[in-house]
Structure formats: structure tokens, C-alpha cells
Amino acid sequence: MTRSKHGRTDEEHSLSGPQKGDFIPPPELEERDERPDALPAQEEFWRPPTRFGSVPVEKEPLGWDRRRGFRKLFPQVMLPFQVVERVSFGHPELEPNRLFWGDNLHVMRQLSSESIDLIYIDPPFFSGRQYNVIFGDQNELRSFSDIWEGGMPGYLIWLNARLYEMKRLLKKTGSIYVHLDWHAVHYVKIEMDRIFGIGAGGGDRRTAGFRNEIAWCYSGGGVPKTEFPRKHDAILWYTRGSSWVFNTQYRPYSEGTQQRGRTQVKGKYFESGLRAEGTPVNDWWPDVKKITSPTDPEKIGYPTQKSEELVERIVRVATKEGDVVADFFIGGGTTAAVAQRLGRRWIASDQSRVAVAITADRLTRQVEEQTGKLFPVPDFTVEHWGVYEARRLADAPADQFRAFVLRAFGAVAEGAETGIHGYKGALPVWVGEPSPKKAVTAADVQAFANAMRKTLRYKQDNLRDGIMLAWAFRPDAMEAAERLRRLEQTDLNFIRLDMIRIDEPRFRQHIAVLSEGTKADYSNFLTFVQPPKVEVGYKRIARRTYAFDVSETVVLNAGARIINVQWDFDYSKRFSSTPGYSFVRKGKNEVALTAQYEFPSGGTKRVACKVQDDMGGEGLWTGEIEVK
Ligand SMILES: C[S@@+](CC[C@H](N)C(=O)[O-])C[C@H]1O[C@@H](n2cnc3c(N)ncnc32)[C@H](O)[C@@H]1O
Structure with a gap:
């Protein structure tokens, strides 16, 4: 460094x-x-x-x-x-x-x-x-x-x-x-x-x-x-x-003006002849x-x-x-x-x-x-x-994932170092890991209960309820919560984030409730989408000319359909469509799922294809082709 x-x-x-x-x-x-x-x-x-x-x-x-x-x-x-x-x-x-x-x-x-x-x-x-x-x-x-x-x-x-x-x-x-x-x-x-x-x-x-x-x-x-x-x-x-x-803009003088060598308008600017830049543009733009x-x-x-x-x-x-x-x-x-x-x-x-x-x-x-x-x-x-891509949510760093979940839940992020991640109203809230593979354990439940015990509302007001939000809870976590309920009257509410059916109404209800103090109902605004699984088939139809087909692509958002396909026939590290292939239409309005391209030269070519569906999912396919 x-x-x-x-x-x-x-x-x-x-x-x-x-x-x-x-x-x-x-x-x-x-x-x-x-x-x-x-x-x-x-x-x-x-x-x-x-x-x-x-x-x-x-x-x-x-x-x-x-x-x-x-x-x-x-x-x-x-x-x-x-x-x-x-x-x-x-x-x-x-x-x-x-x-x-x-x-x-x-x-x-x-x-x-x-x-x-x-x-x-x-x-x-x-x-x-x-x-x-x-x-x-x-x-x-x-x-x-x-x-x-x-x-x-x-x-x-x-x-x-x-x-x-x-x-x-x-x-x-x-x-x-x-x-x-x-x-x-x-x-x-x-x-x-x-x-x-x-x-x-x-x-x-x-x-x-x-x-x-x-x-x-x-x-x-x-x-x-x-x-x-x-x-x-x-x-x-x-x-x-x-x-x-206001930076004055100029346009060239008309031919007539140039021939006359002066403008029709006699003003302080023009009397001495024509200006090199041309005539100042007015509020009428025919040019x-x-x-x-x-x-x-x-x-x-x-x-x-x-x-x-x-x-x-x-x-x-x-x-x-x-x-x-x-x-x-x-x-x-x-x-x-x-x-x-x-x-x-x-x-x-x-x-x-x-x-x-x-x-x-x-x-x-x-x-x-x-x-x-x-x-x-x-x-x-x-x-x-x-509209958020569910897969990227799972890949986010833990603190950002938590901030996101808390915000969507209508809770305020606060005091993470104490083992409590935020508060919804007065209720302490804890949020699990971003990865759906990491289920909540008995130790997590115990640690959250311990953290709650140190709060004033627990010590002074004897308030013992809290919320845990996570993708999954292990059976020992449920047992631990049950034990706490029985022995200490601590009431932990588990809310599961469901990765399998993320667009279900039940999921939305859990995370998208009316946030306290405001009237905003986020549930109408929040959507989770999956990227389409892009499948590309191709075949050689003439010298250096290939036909491509994405019709085998699977959209993963229920009811979605493909609305745009873009092709990059010379893909390196950035997707940038080949001219004419960023918005490919069949007829006037319909998206074309096939494309034909003549490569300028032979050899190994990297090709990429981006597909968007009408729910907001976007997927990318890349592949190598031996062009002959
Ligand atoms: C007339 S087009 C703009 C064309 C643009 N000047 C150009 O040169 O390509 C209007 C755009 O506004 C977008 N639009 C409409 N309502 C919108 C909203 N509430 N928020 C963001 N974009 C919106 C539409 O999707 C559409 O692309």
C-alpha cells in the first residue's frame, strides 16, 4: 500500500x-x-x-x-x-x-x-x-x-x-x-x-x-x-x-446576412459588421x-x-x-x-x-x-x-443487509454493538445474517435475550419482548425461545424472511408493515425480483455469420415476460452492446428473441447477451465462440 x-x-x-x-x-x-x-x-x-x-x-x-x-x-x-x-x-x-x-x-x-x-x-x-x-x-x-x-x-x-x-x-x-x-x-x-x-x-x-x-x-x-x-x-x-x-450561444449568419455583410438590425453590436461567432441564438430554434x-x-x-x-x-x-x-x-x-x-x-x-x-x-x-x-x-x-434483486441482497455485507431489513421493517437501526440491532417503536429487534444458509442458533437467541436484559425497559419496566428477523431458525433456536418464554416470561417473536417465495404476500406483510409514526405503507412500493436465467443457442449459417436465439431463457419472476434483449459480440470486461443490438425489435413493438451477426474476423470471440423482463429482472449470459 x-x-x-x-x-x-x-x-x-x-x-x-x-x-x-x-x-x-x-x-x-x-x-x-x-x-x-x-x-x-x-x-x-x-x-x-x-x-x-x-x-x-x-x-x-x-x-x-x-x-x-x-x-x-x-x-x-x-x-x-x-x-x-x-x-x-x-x-x-x-x-x-x-x-x-x-x-x-x-x-x-x-x-x-x-x-x-x-x-x-x-x-x-x-x-x-x-x-x-x-x-x-x-x-x-x-x-x-x-x-x-x-x-x-x-x-x-x-x-x-x-x-x-x-x-x-x-x-x-x-x-x-x-x-x-x-x-x-x-x-x-x-x-x-x-x-x-x-x-x-x-x-x-x-x-x-x-x-x-x-x-x-x-x-x-x-x-x-x-x-x-x-x-x-x-x-x-x-x-x-x-x-x-447564461452562456450566450451563436449560430451561423444566414446567407443573405453574410452577403449584405451586416445585419438588418441596427444595434450597438452589429453596426460595425458581422461577429465572428455568428448571430446570438434567440428563443426560436429552427436550426x-x-x-x-x-x-x-x-x-x-x-x-x-x-x-x-x-x-x-x-x-x-x-x-x-x-x-x-x-x-x-x-x-x-x-x-x-x-x-x-x-x-x-x-x-x-x-x-x-x-x-x-x-x-x-x-x-x-x-x-x-x-x-x-x-x-x-x-x-x-x-x-x-x-425493486431489489433478492440474490444481491443475500451477498450484501452484514451491516448493510441489516440496515436494509430494519428500514424495510419500519425499525430504526441503533446500538448494534450491544447485541440489539435496532428498535421498532420501543421493541428491540435483532436481524440475522445475509446468507439464507446461516440459520439462527440457540446461542444467537440466548445472546439477544442477554442483550435485552441489559436494557432499561427490561430492568426498570420489566418489559421482556423482542423481535428476531432472519431467513431461517434452527430447531434449537426455537427450543431456546420456548425455554425463555417458560422460565423468564421473555417473549421473542421470530419473523422468517423467506428466500424461496420472496414475492409472497406473507413475506411482504412481515417486512413491509406500516412504519411507526408515519403513514407510509411501504408494501405497495417494495418488490423483490429474480434475474432471468439467460440461455443462448447459436449456429453458424454462413462464413463468419451466426444466428443466435435466447428463446430458451427462463424468467424466474412469476408472470413476467421478456421485454428487451441486448447483444455484445465483442465482450470484454464491460457489457457494451454492438451498435444496432441494444434494443432489438421484431416488427415495430415486439422484442426479438433471435439475432444474426456477421463477425468482422474469425477466431475466438466472446459474446454476451443481456435480457430484461417486465418485472425488472435482468440477466447476463456470456460465452466463447470459435468463429469460422
Ligand atoms: C419522453 S421520454 C424521454 C425521452 C428522452 N428525452 C430521450 O431523449 O430519450 C419520458 C420518459 O419518462 C419516463 N418516466 C415516466 N414517468 C416516470 C417517473 N415517474 N419516474 C421516472 N421516469 C419516468 C418514461 O419511462 C420515459 O422513458
Whole structure:
């Protein structure tokens, strides 16, 4: 072990941020009432100008409760993040970027306030149905049907709760860009004015809130006969505070302007002729690419994928190198890919397992394809919220496993050194080992009883009950508990975690009870999944060309079906799909379980295949092929 110049050991140095297998417990947040300054000074702010006459305006954003904010409608659910992967790019000393799979509201609630410079989001528009059909991830389906049931108000409430968290996460100088279109932009503008502030029109009047409505204009597609073609999206830009970052962007002068050698506008900038950088970009963007062609190399097949050029303009306007960019509706990974390429740090989330897999793959591939990298690329972690892989839980270090079980049980971790791992209300709780093979013994029971004897509630109040949570209890443990009950009136309640049928309602009831003091019922949020057992068959069909088939794959989650297959025909230590094989579809919407590939050369090749099911399970197969 050597010491680095900062006085840390190399080993310490190499361990920045969470590692694969870690559980990151949620922060200990108090259930507090909303801060009075959470929203702009509403009374003043919502008073419509007198020239408007009497306008019936709601004072607060839809869904807001004066005392409990959005937590009244959407309770706080503090579950840990499970780090299922850390993709390394050779700079372990840098803090990793983070990709979350889970509902962004709950993910965001566990991130630190004022930590992000720029948020760009492209939330599902008020037209949602297509995603359900294309992905069919169960989590996504459920949340979409919830949103659409309430119509437009339901959609706005759903979005408001998330926008509010985004505001909390933005730094004081941070910006948020929300990508919308005619379906919802007018309604969302009103809500965002209420959450962020109306800003102040024109020039330098520095007030927090609304800054611009950007029209992203494009062309192409069909032309209706009875109305104008709808050819722009609207992007609403708001700032958290009254100062912000704005790096003016330029685009080339039009040909006419260049020929005339001066602009039409006579202003202090232009009188002396043309500027080398071009003309400053205004709020109307006709010059930014839209992905339309099916053969566009940028296209990865994710519906509603935005072009990198569009996101790049926003990232450049609002941030500098090293700043943190977030997109909580990451979809196919565009924002993260742009941020990474431009040397910004990033945070991303999506509720669709497929979106997360595609994003992870896109970012890995980007690094592998980048030649002459400008920036050292930090690792990134893939973290799950609310859906946990059972097998990884069993492999977790004991203290993390215990913290996780206690949290899910609604207990507080406390006093592990005394032989008691935590308390549920006043009741002492003990948690067994992570491995299901290590059953609780009589000695464990005795040790827990001894520890309980030393507590005040035992000594002073003669309270003698406790809870033991574990995968299994040996018969001698049960006898020991029975003996304690008979001889000392000590009442130990054994709760078994069942590894065999982890998705059973009985299991959920045990670990996912109403947590004391809060109204949150975790049982609706907590899911355990098993990875599919991926089986790959292949055969040679021509010179260096092989046909692959994953249809023998077994999904282990009851009722699940495969929703995505990804192939890496040149697998080394990191999975990174071969271009065109990250989102393989048969026809338009159906996943293809077969693939054909022509290897560029012969010899021994390592091939990997990743499969995701619609419950969130993901499995990997790797194999070696002698290519002839
Ligand atoms: C319009 S797409 C984003 C496309 C993205 N801008 C791109 O370039 O690929 C919206 C995404 O939001 C995700 N989503 C919807 N509700 C969500 C939620 N509550 N939490 C996280 N992601 C969500 C969907 O799964 C979908 O991938």
C-alpha cells in the first residue's frame, strides 16, 4: 500500500463513492411540515395585475397542501438505493455519476438539496399511451394509468410534485428546462409560475422564476388539410434564483446576412459588421436537429428520443465543465450522453427498466468509442429504488443487509454493538445474517435475550419482548425461545424472511408493515425480483455469420415476460452492446428473441447477451465462440 500526495492510501483513494452491492440507506429525514418559504411569496405573487380585472386564479400549485406540501398526496417512502452495478472507466478516484431505476419522485426525495446546476426534462406528454404499448414495463404501466385517470388535473398534480422536488435539488443559481408541446405547455406554465415564480419580463430585471419559452421548430411529416401542421415543441426555462448562468450561444449568419455583410438590425453590436461567432441564438430554434430518419446513426430506437444537438445547446447555455446536469426522465439516455461528452457530471433516472438498460449501455459504448477523450470519465453506478434483486441482497455485507431489513421493517437501526440491532417503536429487534444458509442458533437467541436484559425497559419496566428477523431458525433456536418464554416470561417473536417465495404476500406483510409514526405503507412500493436465467443457442449459417436465439431463457419472476434483449459480440470486461443490438425489435413493438451477426474476423470471440423482463429482472449470459 502506498500513500498518495493527499495523505490517503491508494486503497482509500480507489474507493470514491458507492461500490457494487452497496445499499445506500435513505437519509434520516424528519417528517416535517412544509417550510413556509418553499414556494414564492404567493400572496403577492399570485395577485393578478389590476388590468386583468377579476381573474379566478388558484393561489397554490395543484395538489399542494399548505401543511404537508405534496407529501399529503404522495407520501414519503424512504427505501434504500441498491447499487447493482458500477461501470468503471479507469478513474475510481472521481465521484461516480448515478443512474437510478425507480419512480423519480422517490429517487429525488433522497438526493441532497441544492446539488444540481441544470435539470433538463422531457416528461411524458399528456398523450401517454404509446409508451405502455412499446415497453409494457409493469411499473410504468401502473403509474401511467394512475396519471391519466385524473385527466389534465391528475397529470399536473403528478408533475407538480416532481417539479417541486427539482426546485429543491437545484443550486441557487440553477436552471430547469422542461420540454413540452401543445398538449400541456399552457397548463404546465401556470403551474411552474406558481412553483418557481413568474420571473420578470425583459432584460436585466433579476427575479427568480420564468425566463423563456423556447420554440424548437422543425419540419417534415404529413400536412393536414384542415389545420396548420404542428411543427414546434415548447421548452420552458425557469431559474431557481435571481442570478443564473447564461452562456450566450451563436449560430451561423444566414446567407443573405453574410452577403449584405451586416445585419438588418441596427444595434450597438452589429453596426460595425458581422461577429465572428455568428448571430446570438434567440428563443426560436429552427436550426436544431430532430431525429426523424430511421437510419440516423444517432437513433437508438427509443421512442421520443431527442437529438443530442438540442440537449447540447441547453447544456452549453446553462453549465460549465464539471457542473452537475440531471434528467429524471432519461429515456434513451440523451442528456447523460451529452453531459458526459461535454465533461459535465450527471444524474439520471427512469421508471422503465428498459430505459435504464439502454442508457447504461449507451454511456458505456460512448466511452469505448470515444477516441482522444478530452476529460477523464468518472465511473457510473446503476442503483435501484424499490425493486431489489433478492440474490444481491443475500451477498450484501452484514451491516448493510441489516440496515436494509430494519428500514424495510419500519425499525430504526441503533446500538448494534450491544447485541440489539435496532428498535421498532420501543421493541428491540435483532436481524440475522445475509446468507439464507446461516440459520439462527440457540446461542444467537440466548445472546439477544442477554442483550435485552441489559436494557432499561427490561430492568426498570420489566418489559421482556423482542423481535428476531432472519431467513431461517434452527430447531434449537426455537427450543431456546420456548425455554425463555417458560422460565423468564421473555417473549421473542421470530419473523422468517423467506428466500424461496420472496414475492409472497406473507413475506411482504412481515417486512413491509406500516412504519411507526408515519403513514407510509411501504408494501405497495417494495418488490423483490429474480434475474432471468439467460440461455443462448447459436449456429453458424454462413462464413463468419451466426444466428443466435435466447428463446430458451427462463424468467424466474412469476408472470413476467421478456421485454428487451441486448447483444455484445465483442465482450470484454464491460457489457457494451454492438451498435444496432441494444434494443432489438421484431416488427415495430415486439422484442426479438433471435439475432444474426456477421463477425468482422474469425477466431475466438466472446459474446454476451443481456435480457430484461417486465418485472425488472435482468440477466447476463456470456460465452466463447470459435468463429469460422
Ligand atoms: C419522453 S421520454 C424521454 C425521452 C428522452 N428525452 C430521450 O431523449 O430519450 C419520458 C420518459 O419518462 C419516463 N418516466 C415516466 N414517468 C416516470 C417517473 N415517474 N419516474 C421516472 N421516469 C419516468 C418514461 O419511462 C420515459 O422513458
